Amino acid sequence: MNDAPDQTLIDRCLAGQTEAFGVLVERYQHRLYGSLVHVVGSRDQAQDIAQDAFAHAFEKLSSFRGQSAFYSWLFRIALNAAVSARRKTRRISGSVDAHREATGAEPIDTRTSTAPDHAAHVADRQQLVQRALAQLPEEYRTALVLKEMDDLKYEEIADILGVPLGTVRSRIHRARQELRTRLQWALQAEE
Structure with a gap:
C-alpha cells in the first residue's frame, strides 16, 4: 500500500x-x-x-x-x-x-551553546537567512518556499496559491531580489 x-x-x-x-x-x-x-x-x-x-x-x-x-x-x-x-x-x-x-x-534567552566556532558560524548564517526570509512579505515568502524548498513547478504554485502563473513568477523574482538585498545588508552590518 x-x-x-x-x-x-x-x-x-x-x-x-x-x-x-x-x-x-x-x-x-x-x-x-x-x-x-x-x-x-x-x-x-x-x-x-x-x-x-x-x-x-x-x-x-x-x-x-x-x-x-x-x-x-x-x-x-x-x-x-x-x-x-x-x-x-x-x-x-x-x-x-x-x-x-x-x-x-x-x-530572556536561556539557551546555551557548546558548539565549536564553525558550527556556531553556520548556525548564525542559518538564523540570518531565516530572519531575512521571515521579513519578506508573506505572499513572496510563501511562493519562494514552495519553489525553493518544495521544488514545485510554477504551475503547481499558482494552483496552490490560487493566483495566475505570471503573479507566481513575479512574486518569486521579487522575493529573491528582496532576500538578496536583506542578506547583503545584514552581512555588511556584521563587518
Whole structure:
C-alpha cells in the first residue's frame, strides 16, 4: 500500500480503509512540516499547523476533486491554517508588546551553546537567512518556499496559491531580489 498512488489511497480511505490516510501522512508529513517551518518561522507552530492540516484534510477528504495534486490541496489547507494562526499571533503579540512597554521586561534567552566556532558560524548564517526570509512579505515568502524548498513547478504554485502563473513568477523574482538585498545588508552590518 505504501507505493500506491495518492488517488488510490484516497479512494481506499473514502471506502473505509482509514489506514490508507496514514500512508498519505507518512508520505507528506516531513515535506509539509519543512515547508511550514520556512513559511511561519517556528518549528512548534509548523508542527501544530501540519497536524491541523492533516486532521482537516482527513475530515474533508471527500471534497478533494483530484483537479490538483493531493499535496497541493493539503498545502493549501495548511497555508490557510498558517494565515489564521498568524492573525491569532498578531493579536496575542500586541498584548505581549503592551506588557513589555508597561513593565520594561524583556524575554530572556536561556539557551546555551557548546558548539565549536564553525558550527556556531553556520548556525548564525542559518538564523540570518531565516530572519531575512521571515521579513519578506508573506505572499513572496510563501511562493519562494514552495519553489525553493518544495521544488514545485510554477504551475503547481499558482494552483496552490490560487493566483495566475505570471503573479507566481513575479512574486518569486521579487522575493529573491528582496532576500538578496536583506542578506547583503545584514552581512555588511556584521563587518
